[in-house]
Amino acid sequence: MPHTATIDRNKVRALMQAEQQRFAEQHPRSLELYRRAQHSLLAGVPMHWMTRWPGGFPIFVAEARGATFRDVDGHEYIDLCLGDTGAMTGHAPAAALPAITEQLHKGITTMLPSENAFWVAEELQRRFGLKYWQFALSATDANRFALRLARAITARPRVLVFHGCYHGTVDEAYAWLVEGKPASRPGNIGPQVDPTLTTKVVEWNDPEALEEALRPGDVAAVLAEPVMTNVGIVQPAPGFHQALRELTRRYGTLLILDETHTLSAGPGGYTRAHGLEPDMLTVGKPLGSGIPSAAYGFTEEVGRRAQAVIQPPYADTGGIGGTLAANALSLAAMRATLEHVLTEAAYQHMIALGRQLEAEVQEVMTRYRLPWHVTRVGCRVEYLFRPNPAQNGSEALAGQDPDLDPFIHLFMLNRGILLTPFHNMTLISPETTAAQVRRHTEVFEEAVRALIG
CATH class of the missing domain: 3.40.640.10 (Type I PLP-dependent aspartate aminotransferase-like (Major domain))
Structure with missing residues (x-):
């Protein structure tokens, strides 16, 4: 293996096309609802940023509990988006x-x-x-x-x-x-x-x-x-x-x-x-x-x-x-x-799992010699497809990857893991488990193998 793994952009695009086809095939009910919604909702969604999901149309959710949710096609997901922080507590927390x-x-x-x-x-x-x-x-x-x-x-x-x-x-x-x-x-x-x-x-x-x-x-x-x-x-x-x-x-x-x-x-x-x-x-x-x-x-x-x-x-x-x-x-x-x-005890659990996710993702990057990095704020973890952490907004914006960002999102989604749609952000709730974090890492490594294999 070379000193640093390289990513074939043509391969990324071909993989993305396959993932989009898989997504459409796995979500017929969501696609049906999305098409119906075109007649009453602007762009077919109740808020226009819901068009930003990478599959071509959004998943319609049937039920959300704790750190998971189920869509209208019956698929279960580990939710590491958590409403882009709005559900950091977990969905419908029993204690509240x-x-x-x-x-x-x-x-x-x-x-x-x-x-x-x-x-x-x-x-x-x-x-x-x-x-x-x-x-x-x-x-x-x-x-x-x-x-x-x-x-x-x-x-x-x-x-x-x-x-x-x-x-x-x-x-x-x-x-x-x-x-x-x-x-x-x-x-x-x-x-x-x-x-x-x-x-x-x-x-x-x-x-x-x-x-x-x-x-x-x-x-x-x-x-x-x-x-x-x-x-x-x-x-x-x-x-x-x-x-x-x-x-x-x-x-x-x-x-x-x-x-x-x-x-x-x-x-x-x-x-x-x-x-x-x-x-x-x-x-x-x-x-x-x-x-x-x-x-x-x-x-x-x-x-x-x-x-x-x-x-x-x-x-x-x-x-x-x-x-x-x-x-x-x-x-x-x-x-x-x-x-x-959102108690002291809950944060101890959440931050510990954030450290676990950070360490596991970093280990995959190191083992496959990828020029990427991972960073964390408490129970919020993000991985970025650039070698060094950004020092300001300009560097962060320049470091966004229009090929890899949507590919990772859709690859994860097709295997039951939801990330925050606008960047590679993961968030841990009080209901998230170590096994769910580990499952994320397994799918992340599977995506890496697909990219460089």
Whole structure:
């Protein structure tokens, strides 16, 4: 065997064609439903990103429990996508269902607080270290509201994000670097305003560029994941978080950390695991065991300043919040999830299996001398078809593989394993088992043998 295994691209395409045929043959009912849906659903799906699956049409799900689901054709799957983090708790977690079901019978929404509201706030305070909390229905809304508050309390017009970021459908976060200059992100549909009017963009892990952007004093907030995850996992370089915190404080800019994906790092996310000190923090997706839920928190100082700008005559018309935000069902789901599902013991299990998956995939890469790498954030693991980890968004985007990425996804799917559709991301739930992780590795190795055999 040569020093480094090589991949024949023509062979990849031929294998992909065979996998697509196999997929169509194995999923006649899903294909039938997809064709029927063309007459009532735009593109045949209830949300357009569901067209991104690599088989040519999406699987229609019949039932999901724990770390598995069954499709309408009767196939069972190990779910390592888990709703792209929305089901990181596992599907319909047994420990949360009684409280959720009880609240369904007691009322879903009233526009009034319940005791669960301050229980959840106190638990988030304990986990993340921020004093005050508010609630939303998605991390997108939490980020949107946090940015509005940041601009209000600093009286500054701009925000800053990192190239390649994704923070839901927040308009300000749709600014990227295009040919090295800030511009609207490719594919940005119908932007309300040119995002370069609201947003500055720099590369992740570049403190010099960050300081240059902050120096004019017009940036209200930096919005960042503690680890970039939406273009593949891009870890912070040693010392970058310290520089990010020091520079934002020096120039009077608020630091907002989006923990929606990096909640995989532990009960208090990457923030608690690594002792970070954000001014504001947002989190969504798995917080309510799949019930739409999100939260955003503030330090005591930021909370005091935020309260000063939310004046009573405009508390309901200032652009923050929504009628169903902080509804009773979401808060009951959040309490049940935090109290009984995403516990310290659960994270010990999840992170241990994340380490197992990382080690097993790395062993396959090493044994077959593949120029690929694997990286991890707690119970979130990703493998990428490039030799070295990306240092920023540009490197991550350039390292995506239009042949191998969809092939691995479809090869896995045809053998009963679901990965996150937009990159080679795997996620461990409290219900995931060591045997399921091992099965993933077996199928991954089978794919490798098909590619280089």
